[in-house]
Amino acid sequence: MTDIVCATDLVKRFRSVPVLDGLNLSIPEGSVFGLAGPNGAGKTTTIKILMNILRPSSGRAAVLGIDSRALCPEVLAKIGYVSENQELPEWMSVEYLLAYLKPFYPSWDDARARQLVRQFDLPLDRQLRHLSRGMRMKIALASSLAYRPPLLIMDEPFSGLDPLVREDLIDGLLESADETTILISSHDLGEIESFASHIGYLDRGRLQFSEEMTSLTARFREVEVVLDSPPLLPPGLPWPAHWLRPETAPALVRFVETHFDTERTTAEIRRLFGDVRNISAHPMPLRAIFVTLARAQSKAA
Numbered sequence: 001m002t003d004i005v006c007a008t009d010l011v012k013r014f015r016s017v018p019v020l021d022g023l024n025l026s027i028p029e030g031s032v033f034g035l036a037g038p039n040g041a042g043k044t045t046t047i048k049i050l051m052n053i054l055r056p057s058s059g060r061a062a063v064l065g066i067d068s069r070a071l072c073p074e075v076l077a078k079i080g081y082v083s084e085n086q087e088l089p090e091w092m093s094v095e096y097l098l099a100y101l102k103p104f105y106p107s108w109d110d111a112r113a114r115q116l117v118r119q120f121d122l123p124l125d126r127q128l129r130h131l132s133r134g135m136r137m138k139i140a141l142a143s144s145l146a147y148r149p150p151l152l153i154m155d156e157p158f159s160g161l162d163p164l165v166r167e168d169l170i171d172g173l174l175e176s177a178d179e180t181t182i183l184i185s186s187h188d189l190g191e192i193e194s195f196a197s198h199i200g201y202l203d204r205g206r207l208q209f210s211e212e213m214t215s216l217t218a219r220f221r222e223v224e225v226v227l228d229s230p231p232l233l234p235p236g237l238p239w240p241a242h243w244l245r246p247e248t249a250p251a252l253v254r255f256v257e258t259h260f261d262t263e264r265t266t267a268e269i270r271r272l273f274g275d276v277r278n279i280s281a282h283p284m285p286l287r288a289i290f291v292t293l294a295r296a297q298s299k300a301a
Contacts, residue, residue, distance in 0.1 A: 004029040004181045010059035019045045021205035034192035035185040037202035043185040047155045080144030084156035090129035105147035113146035134165035154184040193286040220289045221260040221281040225253040244296050
């Protein structure tokens, strides 16, 4: 599997303020890659550099094997782009907009466009100014998927949308996932978790990790250990670095294990606490994983 998006040592400063700090990112072809992180982490800046809307201060970004700074109309016609703040010509009707866009994209598929109009229930004769934000996001996505782009980039597409509109958008994305690599940044971790194949966590301009969703959810566990006596670590022995948010109570220890393995984790618990009464390990939803990581990063700062 080749990388359809690649960033190497990417730095972006606005005057003296660093937004991206040596970002390295690879997105494999055929993936649905969720880029997550707190506000101000650099997600939108990263996307704008990939799309050549912003220039990096240093480093390199490539899309479809081409340096982002050299993207030409022929290459841009192979990239779909949907943004939370995307502006559309409000005086146009839906039908006029689709007809206007068609000549710019040699791969435009009329049958696919008609299918998306039906799927999203788009009102062809209505002007964009009279449509809800959710309907406008559907139009933006439909107009990007109609030319079957090899790459679709979406920046916070679900923000402020009602659940039904989100479900419609996700259904449209999943139908195109076989032919389109999707990069999506979003604060809506529950939605990302439901369909992303890969996940990256961006914080303070650096990618903290990037891996397959199944791998991430497999290695994080919320562990609870019931002891026969109050917990006491041997003198000079710290908590393992891969145990986050350790908590203790009388005869109880809780922590988040970031590299869970049943045999190894159990052996480590017994090495620290001796015989224990019970060990339980619970899977964590994506939101809980990211809250844990964000708090750990905040304490480390």
